[in-house]
Amino acid sequence: MTLASTMTAQLINGTALSQQIRAEVGTRAAALSARGVTPGLAVILVGEDPASAVYVRNKVKACQEHGLHSVFEKYDATMSEADLLARIRALNADPAIHGILVQMPLPKHIDSTKVIETIATAKDVDGYSVQSAGDLMAGLPGFRPCTPYGCMKLIESTGVPLKGKHAVVIGRSNTVGKPMALLLLQANATVTVCHSATVDIGHHTRQADVVVVAVGRRNTLRADMVKPGAIVIDVGMNRNDEGKLCGDVDTAGVRDIAGWITPVPGGVGPMTITMLLVNTIESAERVARAQA
Ligand code: NAP
Numbered sequence: 001m002t003l004a005s006t007m008t009a010q011l012i013n014g015t016a017l018s019q020q021i022r023a024e025v026g027t028r029a030a031a032l033s034a035r036g037v038t039p040g041l042a043v044i045l046v047g048e049d050p051a052s053a054v055y056v057r058n059k060v061k062a063c064q065e066h067g068l069h070s071v072f073e074k075y076d077a078t079m080s081e082a083d084l085l086a087r088i089r090a091l092n093a094d095p096a097i098h099g100i101l102v103q104m105p106l107p108k109h110i111d112s113t114k115v116i117e118t119i120a121t122a123k124d125v126d127g128y129s130v131q132s133a134g135d136l137m138a139g140l141p142g143f144r145p146c147t148p149y150g151c152m153k154l155i156e157s158t159g160v161p162l163k164g165k166h167a168v169v170i171g172r173s174n175t176v177g178k179p180m181a182l183l184l185l186q187a188n189a190t191v192t193v194c195h196s197a198t199v200d201i202g203h204h205t206r207q208a209d210v211v212v213v214a215v216g217r218r219n220t221l222r223a224d225m226v227k228p229g230a231i232v233i234d235v236g237m238n239r240n241d242e243g244k245l246c247g248d249v250d251t252a253g254v255r256d257i258a259g260w261i262t263p264v265p266g267g268v269g270p271m272t273i274t275m276l277l278v279n280t281i282e283s284a285e286r287v288a289r290a291q292a
Contacts, residue, residue: 009232009258012154018270021153022066025277029067032284037291039284040069041099041125041276042091046084046110047077052103059101062273068280069096081110085118092120098287099125099280122286125279128175136182143279148180150271151212151233152187158231158260160209163188168204170194170221170248171214176235180212201225213248223253232261235268 045056063070100123106112121131127143135142167189171177184191194201202225213221214235236248247264
């Protein structure tokens with residue numbers, strides 16, 4: 001038996017970290033409400049996609065449980081783009097609303113870029129707009145996309161400083177991979193981004209102190225691709241042959257090599273909603289500061 005195969009990674013418990021951060025959210029929400037600013041999130045769902053309905057329900061429930069005011073608006077899949085944009089403009093102007101989230105994907109006849117760009121930057125708590133992405137790239141304050149923001153909190157919770165570490169991100173979507181790479185760079189890691197055209201991903205990940213996998217394909221990261229002791233963050237959400245939720249990492253193999261690993265479920269998933277609450281609180285706090 002090799003030394004590496006005797007190691008067992010510590011699980012990074014996203015559920016526990018999430019509970020801790022949500023408790024802080026509750027305290028901040030109560031303090032804001034006492035000052036007359038109840039933090040409010042508007043969630044819009046267009047159409048009947050069952051997975052989207054579950055995500056939206058969980059977001060609304062999380063708001064209700066932690067002292068945020070939430071407005072849930074559900075529309076038929078036939079809603080026109082013009083009507084949706086008009087609704088967003090009304091929410092932009094509503095002082096009771098500090099964050100606006102339009103659940104993706106939208107029906108094909110609606111231009112999602114136009115929708116995202118119509119949300120006021122000050123209420124873009126998903127951090128998906130071009131302005132928010134530019135703020136992140138320039139290192140300016142702004143809302144960070146919730147999933148990579150949550151991944152950063154999970155990495156921070158290990159206590160391992162990122163400065164000078166080599167981080168590899170697999171996946172380059174605008175919502176996860178790219179902002180993840182920028183956040184790691186901002187934390188002074190040396191960052192490599194891999195994607196579907198990368199030749200020999202293992203060559204890169206074997207040198208990595210931190211690997212974040214956001215691909216959407218089971219077993220993208222296997223034990224022979226991981227440096228002993230590395231931090232492994234598994235963003236993927238897939239179904240295995242038994243229909244059970246699983247990530248992009250071969251957890252059973254990788255946990256014998258890595259130092260830390262996030263489970264699926266119970267890792268990145270709960271943190272995504274938690275960071276949405278944090279962004280909404282921060283938005284409301286900005287308003288309260290401006291009123292003071
Ligand atoms: P996406 O938009 O489909 O992007 C996937 C990325 O993976 C792309 O950049 C793609 O490369 C890359 N890729 C595809 N096949 C690859 C391969 N064989 N090797 C290396 N890279 C490959 O997906 P996403 O929205 O970023 O989400 C990724 C995963 O995370 C999905 O499973 C999603 O469900 C999950 N997710 C989870 C949460 C959560 O809260 N837990 C939140 C968001 C997403 P190209 O750019 O070259 O095509």
